[in-house]
Amino acid sequence: VQSEEGTLSLGKDSISSLNFKQQWSLDATGNWSAFKEDDDGDSTWDLEQTRTSNAVNEITDVSETTGPGxxxxxxxxxxxxxxxxxxxxxxxxxxxxxxxxxxxxxxxxxxxxxxxxxxxxxxxxxxxxxxxxxxxxxxxxxxxxxxxxxxxxxxxxxxxxxxxxxxxxxxxxxxxxxxxxxxxxxxxxxxxxxxxxxxxxxxxxxxxxxxxxxxxxxxxxxxxxxxxxxxxxxxxxxxxxxxxxxxxxxxxxxxxxxxxxxxRDPIGFAAGDVNRHRYVLNVPTRLVDSTGLVPITCRCKAVSYGGFQGSVDYYWQQTNCVGLATTCCSSVCSSNALGSNYVSWTGEWDIVGAAPSDTVSPFWEALGAVGDVVSCVNRVETWLLRAVTGSLVYGKWAYDFTAVPNPYDGTVGSYSSKPTRLSFRVTAAHDAGRLSEYEALVARRSAMHAVRNRLMKLGLSKSLASKLSVGIRATGRVFQFVIILECPIYLWCCSEYLRGKRF
Missing domain, CATH: 2.40.160 (Porin)
Structure with missing residues (x-):
């Protein structure tokens, strides 16, 4: 990546007379691995650096071959x-x-x-x-x-x-x-x-x-x-x-x-960046981050005096709101905030600098305005999460489970088209045939405890872990428990998956 300052050429597409130049090399997570600077435009580097960063993107060494240390x-x-x-x-x-x-x-x-x-x-x-x-x-x-x-x-x-x-x-x-x-x-x-x-x-x-x-x-x-x-x-x-x-x-x-x-970014990986120290995805000439958290754009309905209705993008202004897009964008797009020409929020918001495939559409509006859904859903292939399997043990009960990103919505067997939840399908078999009502109750409770304990060992808070819900289905000798994780837990699971943890 290179930046030049000087006199523009006649075609205004290049620098004809150089005054100043900087050059960066970036590693896989966006840290500066090398930095060069030409202070006076004489095509000779006045500063040449190499930088080393650790696994959590902290600078551990700055070394120079040219210029001050x-x-x-x-x-x-x-x-x-x-x-x-x-x-x-x-x-x-x-x-x-x-x-x-x-x-x-x-x-x-x-x-x-x-x-x-x-x-x-x-x-x-x-x-x-x-x-x-x-x-x-x-x-x-x-x-x-x-x-x-x-x-x-x-x-x-x-x-x-x-x-x-x-x-x-x-x-x-x-x-x-x-x-x-x-x-x-x-x-x-x-x-x-x-x-x-x-x-x-x-x-x-x-x-x-x-x-x-x-x-x-x-x-x-x-x-x-x-x-x-x-x-x-x-x-x-x-x-x-x-x-x-x-x-x-x-x-x-x-x-x-x-x-x-x-x-580090206090909202963790919710900004959609694995590097919690990086500034605006290394696009400083185009992006800003007014809160130190993550920049987003709210799309507001604009009405001209002639009655024509269009939409105008406004940056998120509710800096104390790290919650729902419905709260943040509705406030940003209100007539009180922008004047009588602006009537309301269109229901759409984007993360500034996100790829087109990451665009957040209106039905995500209740999922939070800081990009959790983008960082988890759009950047993790479904089949990868489907491959997350394992075993759970709680007391004398042992289960096999599979984590499913397109889960049952509400009742067991009803799928949702919106990947807003994550379910653990926990299967328990009983050699003697169907479980008794009491055994089924104990199995269900133990399955819930097993999933909850597994997630809490990975760092899930008790308050979120307490929001697990469960459905039950019996087929012959097999009981299947569908333990549903509501939206906040699902987003947490996705971020942990991005960090390489397995359930």
Missing amino acids: WITPAYNRAGNMTTIPRPADPTQSYAATYDAWNRLVKLEEGQNTVAEYAFDGAKRLVVRKKYAPGSLSQTRHFYHTAAWQTIEERLESGGNILSTADRQFTWGLRYIDDLVCRTVNSVHDYAYQDANWNVVLSSSALARVVYEPYGQIRSTCPAASGDLDAWQHYFAGYRRDEDTGLYLVRHRVYQPELGCWVQ
Whole structure:
């Protein structure tokens, strides 16, 4: 993968005069295995790196053949980056501390604290303490909308929050990070964003900003008096921490120089990516991830003044909603959110960057808006799951089972065309003929316990395991128990299957 910056040719299909170039090699799960950079366009690499990643996609080594030696990140057992190369100078690093919810709460440089962060119960940043050098120099409080947009910042003095706002932000309706205006000391500066929501121009050409593909600020070009010291939102509209250069993207922190998140994706593999540290499937010039979770698009019904009805795609704005598409998209597409020209949600949503075969159609609307169905159903061949067989033992009872992805729906024998459940067909035979009513009851209960115990050993929570239901069918000497796993358990089973576990 290669990116070039320079003067376009007359045909506007190539670079005729090169100013800057970057090149990446990617491994099978999207980690950078090699990285090269030509800083001045002289066709000579100024930086050549190789990188090694482990089985959980954590960077374990950064080695260079040309250019400065970068710090190699380190991680804790939860997958949080505890040694973070500094974005402005990767030859130096920050020591990072996280809380029990994997939120970044402190950054240190050597013996000095650089910054501390505090969060509310919804994981929103509410207090940031700045240290320079090592001593507390500023405490800043943040206030947010319900959609997790910062609308006001106030400073603290003498332990009291000042009554006058230090900064205020106005947001548009097109997207959660659609920044319209920043107000400082009653001065309004307006932001202009490109198609990928990068802030590229401020006010009356106060400044222009040029980015590298993964978000490093390549240059700022002042065209008038003023500076960007107080400007907070840059790449993809994300909030850039002014002292560290890290992007604070709601649920996670993004390191642009490494091109990856410093924490694992908190929704696991539900985003449809086996690499929980990777940034937007390595398509940073086209995709964004405003929540640090997964980007999706809701298709909204748009009605013109002439009465013509069409559909318009809007990005998911309900950042605190990691649940049903009916909840998230209905809110995004409401007239209250988008104006009277938009009437409702069409019932369709897509995962940004998904292949055409992964498109989620309306009947999936109740299955969650974060891509679980896409990652499990569309990417696992049916016959592979049909091949999942084994034995279960519970007490004196022994069973053979088969996991079936197109299960019985409700009553035994009624198949569903929607693979929203997974059933375990558990077969028990009795040499003496039909089981008695009591024996059948005991067998059914033991089969349920056996399946539940098997899944819980693989990591299924007790709350989900308790939602198993069972059907029973008798044929001669054979009893067949169809143990049905409802939708959330089915999705969990699929993700475990993708990780190579067998039932």
